[in-house]
Amino acid sequence: MMNSGNLDLAISSLCSLDPKDPAGKYGRPEPNNRNNFTCNFCGKVTKGGAYRLKQHLVGGFRNVTKYFSFPEHVEEEVKSFMIKKQLAKSGGQILPRVTQYDVDDYSDEEEDCETLNSKGGGSGKLAKRPRKMGQVDMYFTPSREDAIKRRKNGNEGMQRGNCDEESRDKVCRDIARWFYDAGIPFSAANYESFGEMIESVGQYGPGLKPSSVHELEAPLLQKEVDDILKQMKEHKKEWAQKGCSIVVDGWHDSVAEKDFVNFLVNSLKGSVFTKSIDVSEIVEDVNSLFQMLDNMVEEVGEKNVVQVVTSYTPTYVKAGRLLEANRPCLYWTPCATHCIDLMLEDIGKITKVKDALKKCNFINDYK
Structure with a gap:
C-alpha cells in the first residue's frame, strides 16, 4: 500500500508536467523515482521521464519499444503534442529529429522530468544528456x-x-x-x-x-526513359512558345573509321540530344546532307526552328544554303567554334608561326 509520502511525490510529479501533456493521462510516475513512468496500457516502465513515455506511445525510437495495442487516437495525440512542443522551442521550424521518428532517439529535450536527490527530495532537475552524433x-x-x-x-x-x-x-x-x-x-x-x-x-x-543487373537493364532503365520523355514534352512546349535552334555536331570515329552527326535542339530551357546518325556514306553528298537537315527540321517543326547550326565544311555550307532556300522562314548558321578552328589552322600555316610552333613542340618533347 502506498504511504502518504510516496503519494505526495507522485502527485507533485504529475503537477510538474504541462497540463496538456498526454504523459500525465496515459502514464503514472513511480512513487520512489519520478524519472520512471508506468504505461497505463501495457504496464511497461520507461526510464527517462515523461518524454521517454511519449516515445513509447509514439514508437519508432531506438531507445524504447512500442506497445502496438494503443488506440489510434493516442498515438496521434502524443505525436501532435511532441511536434507542437518542438515548434515552440525552435521558433516555428520542425527539426528533422521531431518529424523523422524512425531515425530519432533524441531525449535531451525533456524539461518536465525531475530526479531524486540523495536524500529522497525531488527538486533536482535532470541533467541534459548530450547526444552522440553518428555518421x-x-x-x-x-x-x-x-x-x-x-x-x-x-x-x-x-x-x-x-x-x-x-x-x-x-x-x-x-x-x-x-x-x-x-x-x-x-x-x-x-x-x-x-x-x-x-x-x-x-x-x-x-x-x-x-541494384541487380536485371534491374539496371530493364525496370530502372525504362523508368529513366520515361523520365526523359516527360522532360522532352516540357522542352517541346518551350520550342513552340519561344523557338529553338537545331545544332548539328559532326565527329569522326578513328577506330571504326566512320563519320557521325549528333543532333541537339537548343532553347532557353537548355539543350537536349535527339538522335545520332551515321553519315559515312553521305558525308560528301550535298543533296543527302540537305535531305537529312530538312527531315530534322520537319521532325522538330518548321514553325519552331529559328536556325540550323552546322560545321563550316564546303558540303555543309552548300547543304545549309539549300535549306535556307527551301525554308525561307529559318536561317542556316555556321558553327562559330569550327570557324575559329579553321582560322587557327590557317594562322598555323604562316611560316613564322609554324616555325615557332615546331620549336615549342621540340621543347615540350625534350622535357
Whole structure:
C-alpha cells in the first residue's frame, strides 16, 4: 500500500508536467523515482521521464519499444503534442529529429522530468544528456536536393566537423576501388548524377540492397526513359512558345573509321540530344546532307526552328544554303567554334608561326 509520502511525490510529479501533456493521462510516475513512468496500457516502465513515455506511445525510437495495442487516437495525440512542443522551442521550424521518428532517439529535450536527490527530495532537475552524433546523423537532411545545394554553395562542412576522417577515408577508398574494378573513367566523378547517387545512398543508411543487373537493364532503365520523355514534352512546349535552334555536331570515329552527326535542339530551357546518325556514306553528298537537315527540321517543326547550326565544311555550307532556300522562314548558321578552328589552322600555316610552333613542340618533347 502506498504511504502518504510516496503519494505526495507522485502527485507533485504529475503537477510538474504541462497540463496538456498526454504523459500525465496515459502514464503514472513511480512513487520512489519520478524519472520512471508506468504505461497505463501495457504496464511497461520507461526510464527517462515523461518524454521517454511519449516515445513509447509514439514508437519508432531506438531507445524504447512500442506497445502496438494503443488506440489510434493516442498515438496521434502524443505525436501532435511532441511536434507542437518542438515548434515552440525552435521558433516555428520542425527539426528533422521531431518529424523523422524512425531515425530519432533524441531525449535531451525533456524539461518536465525531475530526479531524486540523495536524500529522497525531488527538486533536482535532470541533467541534459548530450547526444552522440553518428555518421548518418551528420549527413541527414530532409531532402537530397537541399544537401546537394548546400554542398555547391560551399556549406557542406557546417555539420561535418565532427565526422570521423578515418570513416570518410574508408568510404572514399571503397568508391575508388569500384571505379578501378569497373574501369570507369575518373572524370565520371564530375557528373552531377554521381553526387546525387552518393547523397541518396547516404540518406538511405546501412543495409541498402544494390541494384541487380536485371534491374539496371530493364525496370530502372525504362523508368529513366520515361523520365526523359516527360522532360522532352516540357522542352517541346518551350520550342513552340519561344523557338529553338537545331545544332548539328559532326565527329569522326578513328577506330571504326566512320563519320557521325549528333543532333541537339537548343532553347532557353537548355539543350537536349535527339538522335545520332551515321553519315559515312553521305558525308560528301550535298543533296543527302540537305535531305537529312530538312527531315530534322520537319521532325522538330518548321514553325519552331529559328536556325540550323552546322560545321563550316564546303558540303555543309552548300547543304545549309539549300535549306535556307527551301525554308525561307529559318536561317542556316555556321558553327562559330569550327570557324575559329579553321582560322587557327590557317594562322598555323604562316611560316613564322609554324616555325615557332615546331620549336615549342621540340621543347615540350625534350622535357
